[in-house]
Amino acid sequence: MKLALIVATICSLFLGSCSKGPEVVVYTALDLAFSEPILKRFERETGISVRILSDTEATKTTGLVNKIIAMKDRQEADVFWNNEVVRTILLKRKGLLEKYLPEAAKDIPANYKDPEGYWTGFAARARVILINTDMVKEGSEPASIEDLAKPEWKGKVALANPLFGTTSTHAAALFATLGAERAKRLFLSLKENDVRIVAGNAMARNMVMNGEIAICLTDTDDANGAYLKQKPVRMIYPDQGNEQRGMLVIPNAVALIKGAPNPENGKRLIEFILSAQVEQELAKSPSAQLPVRKGIAPYSEIFSLDKIKVMAADYEKTADALDESTRFVQETFLR
Amino acid sequence: MNNRGTASGIVIGALLILLLPGAVMFAFSIVSPEGGISFKAYEHVLSDSRQIALFQRSVMIAGATTLLALAIGLPVGYAIARLPAPWAMTIAILCPIPLMIPSLVIALGWITLFGNAGTVTTVLQNMMNMTSPLFTVYGEAGTSIVMALCYFPCVALISAAAFRSVDARMVSAAELVASPARVFRSVILRLALGPIAIGAVLTFLLAFGDFGVPSVFGVNVYPIEIFTSFNAYHDFQAGIAQSLPPVLLAVVLMIFAVAIAHRSAGNFVGGDWRPIERWEKNRRSLSLFLFALLVTASSSLLPIALLVSSCGSLSTFQRAMETAAPQVIASFETALAACLTIVVVGATVALLLRYSSRRLRWTVFALLGFLLAIPASVTGMGILALHTRGWIPDAFYRSGTTTVIADVCRFAPFSILIIWQSLTAIGSDVEYPALLAGISRPRTALRILLPLSLTGVGAAAIVSFIFPLGELGASVLVNPAGGMTLPSRICSLLHFGEEGIVAALCLTICLLVLIPYTLGLLLFNRIMEFRIVGKD
Numbered sequence: 001m002k003l004a005l006i007v008a009t010i011c012s013l014f015l016g017s018c019s020k021g022p023e024v025v026v027y028t029a030l031d032l033a034f035s036e037p038i039l040k041r042f043e044r045e046t047g048i049s050v051r052i053l054s055d056t057e058a059t060k061t062t063g064l065v066n067k068i069i070a071m072k073d074r075q076e077a078d079v080f081w082n083n084e085v086v087r088t089i090l091l092k093r094k095g096l097l098e099k100y101l102p103e104a105a106k107d108i109p110a111n112y113k114d115p116e117g118y119w120t121g122f123a124a125r126a127r128v129i130l131i132n133t134d135m136v137k138e139g140s141e142p143a144s145i146e147d148l149a150k151p152e153w154k155g156k157v158a159l160a161n162p163l164f165g166t167t168s169t170h171a172a173a174l175f176a177t178l179g180a181e182r183a184k185r186l187f188l189s190l191k192e193n194d195v196r197i198v199a200g201n202a203m204a205r206n207m208v209m210n211g212e213i214a215i216c217l218t219d220t221d222d223a224n225g226a227y228l229k230q231k232p233v234r235m236i237y238p239d240q241g242n243e244q245r246g247m248l249v250i251p252n253a254v255a256l257i258k259g260a261p262n263p264e265n266g267k268r269l270i271e272f273i274l275s276a277q278v279e280q281e282l283a284k285s286p287s288a289q290l291p292v293r294k295g296i297a298p299y300s301e302i303f304s305l306d307k308i309k310v311m312a313a314d315y316e317k318t319a320d321a322l323d324e325s326t327r328f329v330q331e332t333f334l335r
Numbered sequence: 336m337n338n339r340g341t342a343s344g345i346v347i348g349a350l351l352i353l354l355l356p357g358a359v360m361f362a363f364s365i366v367s368p369e370g371g372i373s374f375k376a377y378e379h380v381l382s383d384s385r386q387i388a389l390f391q392r393s394v395m396i397a398g399a400t401t402l403l404a405l406a407i408g409l410p411v412g413y414a415i416a417r418l419p420a421p422w423a424m425t426i427a428i429l430c431p432i433p434l435m436i437p438s439l440v441i442a443l444g445w446i447t448l449f450g451n452a453g454t455v456t457t458v459l460q461n462m463m464n465m466t467s468p469l470f471t472v473y474g475e476a477g478t479s480i481v482m483a484l485c486y487f488p489c490v491a492l493i494s495a496a497a498f499r500s501v502d503a504r505m506v507s508a509a510e511l512v513a514s515p516a517r518v519f520r521s522v523i524l525r526l527a528l529g530p531i532a533i534g535a536v537l538t539f540l541l542a543f544g545d546f547g548v549p550s551v552f553g554v555n556v557y558p559i560e561i562f563t564s565f566n567a568y569h570d571f572q573a574g575i576a577q578s579l580p581p582v583l584l585a586v587v588l589m590i591f592a593v594a595i596a597h598r599s600a601g602n603f604v605g606g607d608w609r610p611i612e613r614w615e616k617n618r619r620s621l622s623l624f625l626f627a628l629l630v631t632a633s634s635s636l637l638p639i640a641l642l643v644s645s646c647g648s649l650s651t652f653q654r655a656m657e658t659a660a661p662q663v664i665a666s667f668e669t670a671l672a673a674c675l676t677i678v679v680v681g682a683t684v685a686l687l688l689r690y691s692s693r694r695l696r697w698t699v700f701a702l703l704g705f706l707l708a709i710p711a712s713v714t715g716m717g718i719l720a721l722h723t724r725g726w727i728p729d730a731f732y733r734s735g736t737t738t739v740i741a742d743v744c745r746f747a748p749f750s751i752l753i754i755w756q757s758l759t760a761i762g763s764d765v766e767y768p769a770l771l772a773g774i775s776r777p778r779t780a781l782r783i784l785l786p787l788s789l790t791g792v793g794a795a796a797i798v799s800f801i802f803p804l805g806e807l808g809a810s811v812l813v814n815p816a817g818g819m820t821l822p823s824r825i826c827s828l829l830h831f832g833e834e835g836i837v838a839a840l841c842l843t844i845c846l847l848v849l850i851p852y853t854l855g856l857l858l859f860n861r862i863m864e865f866r867i868v869g870k871d
Contacts, residue, residue, distance in 0.1 A: 025816045032827045051817035054827045062566035063811045069569060070716055074723040076732075076816060090569065161550070163559075163567045199439075199550040202829065211452040326567050334555045334563070335385055 023049040024265035027064040028081040030054075030252060031221075034285050035081060042272045048265050053077070062087065062164065068096055068257060075259040078266030081252065081273060085121055086169045088253040089319040092118040098256040100267055104274040112251050112292045121251030122274055123282040123289035125219040126308065127170050128247065129236040130205060130226065135214040142215060144239045145174075149189035158196040158204040158216040162187075162329040166201065166219050166250055168322070171329055173248050173313045175321035183325065187332055197333050208233055219250075220303060221287035228286055237308050246309035251292055252282075342687040343695050349684050350702055353744050356717025357709040363720065364575035376572035381580055386560060390580060393543055393557040396479050400542035401535050403483035407630045408490030408538075409531065413519075414627035415491065416498035419616050420860065426627045427495070428853055431488045432635030434801045435848045436642075436841055437822060438485045439547040439829075444641040445472060445481050446551065478552045482542045484634040489541065492797060493534035493753060496790040497527035500760050503609040515619075523611070529596030530756045536592040537749060540585055540707050557581070558710070565712050575713055582708040589704030590697065596756060610790075639845065645838035655839035659824050666804060666821035667847055669735060673742035673803035678796050680743060681750025685758055686780045688751075703748040711808025714744050718813050737813040738820065742803035749802070750795040757791020758784060793859050801848055 028035040032054045043050045053076075055064045065087045068080060072094075080097075082088045091097050097118045105113060105120045112121035129148070131141055135156075142148055148157045160167040175183040196213060198204050204216035205223065209231040223235040237247045254273050260266050272278065280296050282289040288299035290308075298304040367373035381387055415427045433441060448455045449472040456468045471477070501523050509518045524531075546558040558581075564574035614620040646652055656663065688696055718737050721727045731737060761784060769779045785792065807822045814820060819827075825840045 027816070032824070033833075051815070052819075053814065053816035054819070054823075055811070062569070066565060066569060066571075066712075066716070067719070067812055070571075070719040070812070071723055074725075163563050168567065196553060198553065199547075203551070210450075212450055323568070326563075330563060330567075331385065334559060335388065 024269050025051045025077045026079040027053045027077045030083040078260035078262045081254050084250045085253040085315050086319050088119045098258045100256040104271045119253045119255040121253050123279050124249045124251040126249050130223050131215050132208045133232045149193045155194040156214040158213045160201045171325040172322040173318045175325040176317040224288040240309045246311040248311045342690040346687045356714050360575050360713045360717040364572045376576040389557040397539045397543040399479040400482040401539045404487040404490050404538045408487040411491040411627045412494030414623050415495035422624045429631035429635045433485045434488050435845045441638050442548045442551040444638045473553045478549045478554045486538045486541050489538045490534040492794050493530050496794040497530035499610050499790050501526050501611045528599035532592040532595040533752050536588045585708030586701045586704035593700045642838040645834045647835050651835040652839045655836045662821045662824045670804040673739045674800040677747050677750045677799040680747045681754045684751045685755035706748045715809035715812030733815050735818045741809035741813050746802045749798050753795040754791045757788035
């Protein structure tokens with residue numbers, strides 16, 4: 001009798017985990033605070049149950065990428081919603097994505113889409129300089145990444161760990177755009193200027209917000225987080241001069257996973273995520289994502305791509321440079 | 336168990352199951368793309384001065400953390416064992432709190448106070464009219480101090496159980512001829528040295544593997560190399576190969592600790608055994624109480640106070656519960672299932688080790704060192720590998736059982752070691768009357784040995800609940816979609832969730848542990864009182 005009860009309990013645990021209707025599984029690297037309401041709305045509107053797996057600040061996006069790689073022979077996920085693009089390209093190169101050309105992406109500029117149709121970009125972030133206005137005199141602000149290596153900023157600049165996240169993407173983009181030698185000189189000059197390497201963009205932002213440090217390199221969503229807390233900070237778009245390279249823009253990227261258990265539902269979800277309405281929602285959210293489409297109102301004027309000189313970064317070349325740039329920053333900063 | 340071979344077989348079987356995920360990944364690390372055997376991934380392990388320097392730094396920081404944890408954990412453990420019951424209970428309740436809060440959150444809390452623009456730093460600067468901070472919390476020293484405050488409860492809880500098991504008759508006899516300080520050094524500490532050594536090794540391994548706290552304090556450590564291989568290069572073979580040095584170090588340390596445990600064994604629980612007596616309320620006990628209170632309050636109440644202040648109001652707590660209720664329930668269920676499984680596995684293996692050969696025991700302890708040092712990512716990847724190959728059915732994966740499996744693989748060694756250590760204090764003469772009366776070994780073990788090692792089982796249960804509740808490294812990989820746990824939710828909100836919500840969820844973890852833990856302590860004390868009073 002006892003044994004039967006135990007067996008019945010165990011069986012009910014497993015039966016309870018079986019899905020009863022249509023579902024789609026999405027791995028999302030975008031902060032849950034912004035991605036979850038959108039995914040839940042899809043669930044309500046379509047009746048398709050959405051199972052979400054999000055990443056953590058601790059694993060910096062790559063936990064989901066590792067899981068997709070590890071489960072390549074038995075995928076759980078249908079859709080990968082990345083908050084950057086380079087690791088989506090890595091998955092494509094490993095043959096883990098399925099080609100899909102969404103209808104909803106027709107009005108997204110070509111430079112934010114994979115030419116072969118494996119991923120689509122939208123709702124971007126930009127790499128910016130954030131300063132504490134109490135610690136940096138007006139008129140003396142750094143205007144470029146190279147300015148951060150100037151003597152007056154020695155020991156006063158924080159940078160998120162360049163091995164991971166958007167900082168690693170930025171490092172790879174600099175290697176791809178400037179060339180390896182020039183990029184290495186830039187990073188060595190930052191190291192010689194005692195740049196502080198911290199755990200993540202949010203931590204770098206917090207240090208500037210709280211007056212622990214004067215300047216950091218971070219993303220626009222982190223910068224807006226500081227504005228929302230009404231801290232004495234200002235965001236600067238680096239390298240905006242006529243002869244300068246412009247600022248790196250990193251879009252979200254959504255892709256269909258090869259071997260997805262629910263590919264048709266996955267495609268419906270991708271169409272939903274790539275809709276103008278969702279991009280508008282993300283633009284107006286506290287993360288102030290920069291719309292890549294025309295006609296989407298930004299969070300505010302300072303968060304509009306129209307007002308910014310964007311770095312002409314080729315994301316495929318950035319992905320090519322990722323390995324070399326990562327090894328270099330590892331040797332340089334991880335000591 | 337009337338057959339040593341049967342006992343050995345079951346022990347080996349249990350160990351093989353626990354080792355399977357790690358073994359699968361290590362096997363994968365020596366498979367070349369062409370399908371043959373290749374050690375290419377191991378060629379670059381500790382091959383350059385940078386990696387060697389990082390490894391040395393990690394060993395030094397973990398060593399310093401362990402020494403500090405011993406310095407504060409042993410007095411706290413002694414306080415729990417010897418202070419008058421109400422005072423001991425207060426310390427016992429506060430003590431494990433640092434283990435319940437993610438170490439990263441604790442580190443950020445200390446930065447809030449002692450960072451360059453921290454509250455305490457600013458006050459001191461203003462008081463002394465200085466333009467720059469008096470001291471810096473960043474660096475290796477700050478890292479070691481904060482990690483010691485995070486992990487000293489391991490030493491405290493294990494040593495408390497060991498001190499409590501010391502036979503009161505031995506202490507009373509020694510106190511007739513020696514001072515209390517000498518009795519503590521020569522009798523009590525010596526008899527508890529085995530568990531203390533094991534607690535120290537566990538603390539060392541926890542500190543070695545933690546790279547969250549060092550990264551907050553700007554310190555680079557060796558585990559970041561492993562993390563980088565997995566998460567920057569997605570080179571799983573390299574990551575697994577780089578895990579080998581810490582694993583070998585853990586095996587050596589474990590053998591060393593067990594050797595100390597064997598040498599110090601001699602406190603025979605049984606017969607007229609009574610636990611060490613509690614002190615009266617006097618100046619001596621008050622001094623120890625105040626010291627223990629200072630340590631436990633600063634390491635537990637301080638982060639709690641910061642969390643409560645971040646949380647702000649009850650409405651934030653309510654909002655956090657509304658959004659995270661499924662994760663709270665899932666985490667509690669998973670931790671409870673893991674705890675029960677781990678304690679059963681731990682008690683079974685520890686009991687069977689008692690009847691196994693000396694050679695097998697040493698092999699098991701070496702393998703436990705291996706298990707303790709395997710990075711969480713490797714365990715998680717191994718379980719995923721078993722799932723994708725069909726060894727773990729889909730129903731297990733989707734129900735979240737794989738999360739429980741990951742917890743058992745990671746934390747069963749703690750339980751096995753703690754319970755085994757408390758069993759070594761029980762003399763073999765305790766079992767003979769029962770065996771002579773024809774009672775089987777399993778029944779003897781259940782009815783006599785386990786109750787006599789209740790303090791060890793209790794310590795194992797506490798650790799086996801707290802650690803799975805806060806586990807993140809493996810669960811981010813093995814959690815099914817839709818089955819997020821509370822630590823995953825906290826960490827996913829750290830970047831852009833409201834700080835208040837993050838704080839409320841951290842406090843939830845504390846409550847999820849504190850309530851059953853406090854009730855368990857009260858119940859445990861009642862049982863111990865009954866056993867002693869019942870004897871009279």
